[in-house]
Amino acid sequence: MIVVVTASTGFAFLVGWELMTLVSAGLILMEGDSTERRHNVFIYLMMMHAGAAAVVASFFLFLPYSHSLDFASIRTASASMPAGIRTLIFLLAFVGFGTKAGIIPLHLWLPRAHPIAPSPVSALMSGVMLKTAVYGFVRFAFDFLGGGPSWSGYVVLLAGAVSGLLGVLYAIAEHDLKRLLAYHSVENIGIIYLGLGTSLVFLAHQAPVLAALALIAALLHTFNHALFKSLLFLGAGAISNATHTVDLEELGGLQRRMPVTGATFLIACCSIVGLPLFNGFISEWLTFRSFLAGSLLTNTKAQIVLPLMVGVLALIGGLAAACFVKVFGVAFLGRPHSKEAEHAEEAPLAMRAGMGLLAAACLWIGILPGFFLRPLASLAQVLVPGAGVPEETLSIARIIPWVAVFVLGVGGAAALLKHRRKMVRTWACGLPELSSRMQYTSTAFSKPIRFVFSTVYKPDRKVESLPADQPYFPATISYRSVRTTSYEKALYRPFVDLILSAAHQLRRMQTGNIQVYLLYIFLTLVSLLMFLRFQG
Amino acid sequence: MGLVEIATGKVLSSFSVFLFLTILLLVVARRISTAILLFSAQSAIITAEVLATGFRERLAEAYVVGALVFLIKVVLIPRAFFRLVDRLKTPRDVKASTTPTQSVFIAAAMIYLSYAAVHSYGQSVRVPEDALAAAVALILTGAFLMVSRNKALMQMLGLLVLENGIYLAALTTTYGMPLVIEIGIFFDILIGLLLMGIFTFRIRDTFDHLDVSKLRRLRG
Numbered sequence: 001m002i003v004v005v006t007a008s009t010g011f012a013f014l015v016g017w018e019l020m021t022l023v024s025a026g027l028i029l030m031e032g033d034s035t036e037r038r039h040n041v042f043i044y045l046m047m048m049h050a051g052a053a054a055v056v057a058s059f060f061l062f063l064p065y066s067h068s069l070d071f072a073s074i075r076t077a078s079a080s081m082p083a084g085i086r087t088l089i090f091l092l093a094f095v096g097f098g099t100k101a102g103i104i105p106l107h108l109w110l111p112r113a114h115p116i117a118p119s120p121v122s123a124l125m126s127g128v129m130l131k132t133a134v135y136g137f138v139r140f141a142f143d144f145l146g147g148g149p150s151w152s153g154y155v156v157l158l159a160g161a162v163s164g165l166l167g168v169l170y171a172i173a174e175h176d177l178k179r180l181l182a183y184h185s186v187e188n189i190g191i192i193y194l195g196l197g198t199s200l201v202f203l204a205h206q207a208p209v210l211a212a213l214a215l216i217a218a219l220l221h222t223f224n225h226a227l228f229k230s231l232l233f234l235g236a237g238a239i240s241n242a243t244h245t246v247d248l249e250e251l252g253g254l255q256r257r258m259p260v261t262g263a264t265f266l267i268a269c270c271s272i273v274g275l276p277l278f279n280g281f282i283s284e285w286l287t288f289r290s291f292l293a294g295s296l297l298t299n300t301k302a303q304i305v306l307p308l309m310v311g312v313l314a315l316i317g318g319l320a321a322a323c324f325v326k327v328f329g330v331a332f333l334g335r336p337h338s339k340e341a342e343h344a345e346e347a348p349l350a351m352r353a354g355m356g357l358l359a360a361a362c363l364w365i366g367i368l369p370g371f372f373l374r375p376l377a378s379l380a381q382v383l384v385p386g387a388g389v390p391e392e393t394l395s396i397a398r399i400i401p402w403v404a405v406f407v408l409g410v411g412g413a414a415a416l417l418k419h420r421r422k423m424v425r426t427w428a429c430g431l432p433e434l435s436s437r438m439q440y441t442s443t444a445f446s447k448p449i450r451f452v453f454s455t456v457y458k459p460d461r462k463v464e465s466l467p468a469d470q471p472y473f474p475a476t477i478s479y480r481s482v483r484t485t486s487y488e489k490a491l492y493r494p495f496v497d498l499i500l501s502a503a504h505q506l507r508r509m510q511t512g513n514i515q516v517y518l519l520y521i522f523l524t525l526v527s528l529l530m531f532l533r534f535q536g
Numbered sequence: 537m538g539l540v541e542i543a544t545g546k547v548l549s550s551f552s553v554f555l556f557l558t559i560l561l562l563v564v565a566r567r568i569s570t571a572i573l574l575f576s577a578q579s580a581i582i583t584a585e586v587l588a589t590g591f592r593e594r595l596a597e598a599y600v601v602g603a604l605v606f607l608i609k610v611v612l613i614p615r616a617f618f619r620l621v622d623r624l625k626t627p628r629d630v631k632a633s634t635t636p637t638q639s640v641f642i643a644a645a646m647i648y649l650s651y652a653a654v655h656s657y658g659q660s661v662r663v664p665e666d667a668l669a670a671a672v673a674l675i676l677t678g679a680f681l682m683v684s685r686n687k688a689l690m691q692m693l694g695l696l697v698l699e700n701g702i703y704l705a706a707l708t709t710t711y712g713m714p715l716v717i718e719i720g721i722f723f724d725i726l727i728g729l730l731l732m733g734i735f736t737f738r739i740r741d742t743f744d745h746l747d748v749s750k751l752r753r754l755r756g
Binding site: 526530 | 633646649650652653655656672675676679680682683684686691748749
């Protein structure tokens with residue numbers, strides 16, 4: 001991964017890129033081996049290679065014009081390239097890096113690879129590897145191509161909006177903690193792409209200062225996401241270490257047994273949903289500001305589309321908040337849903353230290369954003385020529401520390417003036433004993449949202465009561481609701497069918513006979529000689 | 537220029553005719569022992585070419601190399617082969633999948649192709665065209681033998697013929713390689729032969745035959 005971001009030539013970049021894919025595939029497989037695992041890793045590898053092919057192609061398209069894969073020569077060459085090639089390069093880079101970043105509909109591998117990977121690996125993959133994809137895309141779109149026509153910005157914007165919304169909606173419906181977090185990665189990448197798209201739109205409409213603002217927002221969110229998503233995955237790792245499960249339905253009441261994990265997890269949750277004083281807030285706020293600034297443009301389309309994105313981002317934020325209330329509430333509060341959760345123990349010191357460090361970083365950026373905004377602003381000035389430091393970044397850096405002081409002061413005063421609490425038992429509808437079966441499960445918690453958005457999920461609901469011959473006196477009732485959103489089938493089926501049929505055709509060549517293979521070599525040799533003869 | 541020099545100069549190109557003869561005989565050979573003898577003869581011709589090159593280019597090393605070629609390819613390998621055939625106690629037929637007539641026509645086509653292929657190259661560089669064509673033809677013949685003969689021993693022999701071709705091509709284009717490289721090549725062949733010999737025994741023991749056309753379970 002370090003090779004990717006430090007590379008200054010395309011070749012080194014590609015080598016690092018491939019190495020990253022292969023090593024991470026190995027890391028995913030570190031915890032055991034099974035058919036399902038192998039299947040998922042295979043999907044991961046396949047999508048990565050398809051993405052890498054697009055990236056390689058986009059690099060090589062520069063070659064006829066730059067004669068070298070050096071970043072500097074690519075940059076100078078791109079100015080003299082025809083518009084068609086530039087468009088092609090942009091789209092290839094968008095698809096290639098989008099696969100790695102996991103924008104919808106190229107995200108298929110994310111929710112598959114994360115649940116099977118060990119938690120620290122998930123943290124690394126989600127926290128750092130996705131970011132290299134964002135880096136690559138920024139490198140191409142801003143550094144090499146120097147922006148583009150405004151439609152390219154809208155494409156990125158649309159991809160960001162779709163990824164953000166669908167990502168968070170799918171996340172709410174999940175009850176496997178790690179898969180949920182994986183869908184949240186999709187959502188956050190969506191937010192980052194929203195920022196990048198806005199920046200491209202501003203750039204196309206000659207508004208460099210605003211472009212820089214949106215770019216800063218996107219880059220800061222990239223960094224923030226690396227922090228809090230790593231923290232969340234490490235928290236998930238601590239939970240699975242203590243309870244041997246990451247199924248939310250089997251957790252509960254962990255706050256009392258794992259206070260440190262709970263506290264750091266809470267900080268991460270607050271950050272990811274963008275509450276003020278946490279780092280997610282800063283970057284989302286800047287993104288909001290850049291959307292609102294869209295109304296300052298003279299172009300009508302941008303005037304309409306960009307402010308509309310405010311609504312999209314607000315919806316994403318709200319749904320993410322609902323989702324993490326669910327996660328924290330079901331996993332850490334209430335009563336344990338299972339034996340394992342009941343006997344959970346706090347994570348070992350090393351784990352707690354790692355999580356504490358990340359949580360501290362989240363708070364630091366959240367309260368004193370100036371430290372991070374300044375280097376990002378100077379970076380944005382490099383990428384967006386002619387941009388000053390956007391006023392918004394300065395103002396937020398000034399205001400937030402005072403807000404923090406104020407909140408801490410009010411909180412401290414409230415704590416000092418706190419009157420004695422009165423402890424009563426929770427009312428349980430007159431039943432004698434509260435049991436864990438009475439509380440909201442993760443699925444139940446997300447029900448209202450899933451109901452409202454049922455057009456998105458297209459659930460396949462099924463109620464079964466057993467035994468079947470006594471419908472009014474059931475012994476057990478099982479209820480099942482499966483998301484059947486089938487764009488995966490509609491989008492990927494044709495590709496998969498095409499590849500499979502091609503593979504079946506090719507398989508005929510594979511007879512298993514040594515001599516046939518030798519014959520292939522022989523024929524190749526003969527045809528090459530013929531070529532040599534009739535060429536010259 | 538004495539008679540000897542002229543003779544040696546002609547050796548390189550005129551011996552190619554003998555090489556073509558061995559090629560044509562190899563592709564029609566029915567018995568493994570015949571094929572081994574032909575390989576031996578072919579190697580002897582190549583030894584002569586090595587010595588001729590050494591004489592013409594005034595390279596003392598070439599005589600050592602020639603001696604090595606003679607020792608390994610004319611004496612050692614054929615003897616090892618004969619022993620292998622004895623020990624394996626397999627029928628002596630090569631199990632050709634093409635008839636002799638077809639084989640001869642294919643061999644002729646290959647010789648024509650190799651002349652055609654080296655034609656343009658031979659004019660531009662100072663190499664005897666016949667010898668180079670013979671080298672390419674040997675490579676093709678080796679490959680052809682490997683493809684069209686079903687007995688595992690013939691795959692080994694085909695590889696050796698192919699190797700002969702590569703060796704001859706190297707000799708004619710470079711006028712003799714350094715001794716170290718030559719020794720490395722010979723070592724390579726011996727190890728390869730050893731491995732293949734072991735594997736033929738394994739094939740025989742596992743499947744009770746040496747017919748590679750029946751080994752087709754290795755497929756996805």
